[in-house]
Amino acid sequence: MTSSEQTSPLRSETDDNGITTHYHQFDVVIVGAGGAGMRAAIEAGPHAKTAVISKLYPTRSHTGAAQGGMAAALANIEEDSWEWHTFDTVKGGDYLVDQDAAEILAKEAIDAVIDLENMGLPFNRSPEGKIDQRRFGGHTRDHGKAPVRRSCYAADRTGHMILQTLFQNCVKLGINFFNEFYVLDLIMVDDKSKRAKAGKPKPRRAAGVVAYELATGDIHVFHAKSVVFATGGFGKIYKTTSNAHTLTGDGVGIIWRKGIPLEDMEFFQFHPTGLAGLGILLTEGARGEGAILRNASGERFMERYAPTIKDLAPRDIIARCMVQEVAEGRGAGPNKDYVLLDCTHLGAEVLETKLPDITEFARTYLGVDPVHEPVPVMPTAHYAMGGIPTNIKAEVLADNDTVIPGLYAAGECACVSVHGSNRLGTNSLLDINVFGKRAGRYSVEYANDAEFPEMPKDPAAEVRSMIQTALQADGGERLASIRKELQEEMDKNAQVFRTEQSLTDVAGTIHRLRERYKNIGIHDRGKRYNTDLLEAIELGFLLDIAEVVVASAKNRKESRGGHMRDDYPERDDENFMVHTMAYLTGDAKSANVEDHISIDWKPVVITNYQPMERKY
């Protein structure tokens, strides 16, 4: 971290066990330094004393791995409108999208892209010098008539450019970063403001966070008026994933343990084109540029499933078709266990200029040159549609409509819900920019109008005891073996296709793994960069989150978007045209699901588009 006056603690104290706790105060504290967190910081930083706390150095965040682009109906290349973008987003999400939020996403997309360009983002350019745009899955002209060029991109490094541009602008604004600080707790206190008295009984508000400094093992308490969670996803509940090792759902897990509900957790996106066996992402932009999926016999199988837009159907549909091709014996390779992404007709120039990174990934990791050979691919766990429930101001909700004052969430960790049951490609880079900006704006607006809430007597007590307990863990269980089993079983039972049986099986596995987790051993007892301790805590969050995903998936007895139940293959609007709201109602660490998770529903916001059959 930077040592400056702004980032030095107000006071520090060391307890009898030798653990030092530092105390800080900021108007706005943002947890996470990926796209959503830094976009929020750029909005909040100039107007209030703002800190960004991140487990990683900001430029390590996984926004940087996003490739294909960011959707906005700029109409730079061909006719387009934000209304068509809204419709595509709603239909892509299989009508579980909150349509008021989708309208905001599509409308504000245009400014979001222009903001980034003005901040310096090096977009690819059209011959006239405008931002170039390309096709992407599920984005169509005039309500599904044909693919439309809506994705603004910078080669296949759009996420990298967004992350770098946002970081550059944070440097420009002198944002205070606390890098490699691992937030472990959210401080919630009774809301005693005037605003609260008019509201419901016993409201709670956010008052700050508690973090563990990786470099030193010290604890830091951040007292804040507003707290923004922008902690990203939790793809590491799965084995085959495009997600980074560090995407362990810490923020979502903290929220869950605080008794705040999680929305639509059963909806996880499997990106169709992960490098087979590895899960490394190959952008949908490849298909946007004309690449084709083929089975072992060379057939362009998507023609059968989505005759109009074929290989540019949304991800949930393509992923299912791929798995089905393989299940029916049409997979390629010696084990017939993958399909092929054929880019050979695109030519070396398109691959080198528009898709250079994925070309290199295929060469480096599989030894396959996409210029000459088709690339083995299979779906890879990619993106959580669900997460922390928020409204369109990025305010976190304690139930279907009660706002928690001072608490905000944006990006993959949040569920607005603009993605419904299946996110369209290029809508996530958009989401972090639109709702990251909103989180920044509304959190600073709140902070500038609120007093610092009174803090509990020892706000770090829980985290201190969590660290102490973990450091003394000397059981015989290896955390890596528990994590491996969790990931493998989630791949097997809660992936593209699910059934009552598979979900019951994996729920049982999680139950057993939780018991084993109580008996783990931590080998590193030190204070400095104790990544052994870090991984143990991360595993605790993974187990919690996997359990919520499975419980939510079991409860939804229909198939919609990214949630495909083999035993309930149809969409059931009569019973399930609602968001899932999972609540922690008992001890999160108890092994039995029934005694601590209860499921409720929340209506979907419908403005213009009544649910229709989803055909492409």
Place this chain on the structure above:
Amino acid sequence: MSMTDTAALPAAAAEVPSFTCTFIIRRFDPEKDAEPYWQDFDVEMFATDRVLDGLHKIKWELDGSLSFRRSCAHGICGSDAMRINGRNRLACKTLIKDLDVSEPIYVEAIKGLPLEKDLIVDMEPFFESYRQVQPFLVASDKPEKERLQSPEDRARFDDTTKCILCAACTSSCPVFWTDGQYFGPAAIVNAHRFIFDSRDEAAQVRLDILNDKEGVWRCRTTFNCSEACPRGIEVTKAIAEVKQATLRGRP
């Protein structure tokens, strides 16, 4: 193309035979050790594994205290730059098959930055140099839409936009090893990215910063940085272009 030859495609990792690899890792825990020391580990590896997989195996199965940074595991986030067999690389982009596995694989932290623990160094001096070159667009106009930029102007600085700030270049530079005040290749690369961006107005400010005694003229053109860059950026060329622009102004 014909699809009849799919059987000839590479098999998945599981069908490749495994073999034992020896990793020799430079360990250091300042809470325990007066000096760094080398430690051997034998692990079962596949040819398609990456060095990062080996480090994970050691950490997850043999010694949980081994400390290193990593995140994306496919060469994008820049966390895991380290010295592997004496060369700076990303552990997640170095495949075992590309190393001579009849010999041990030596792994140590990158050089020139303060060693914190095992393979972890203090990145703060590196980011401080980065911040000093004003690595952000400076433009006074407030356009309503995007600024226009021709594809040719955009291509002019494409190479240096690829930087992931992993520090492989800077920590491979012999000048940086002996003079930590030198800005180093990565900072110059990030200055280059804006100096040659047609939309930017502060090229001269950055050129003045880099015209310092710790600036571009410290570069001795050893090409270590270009060889080390995991993103294939022509770092030495970028530095040379900044040197030229310092003398002649931005082209």
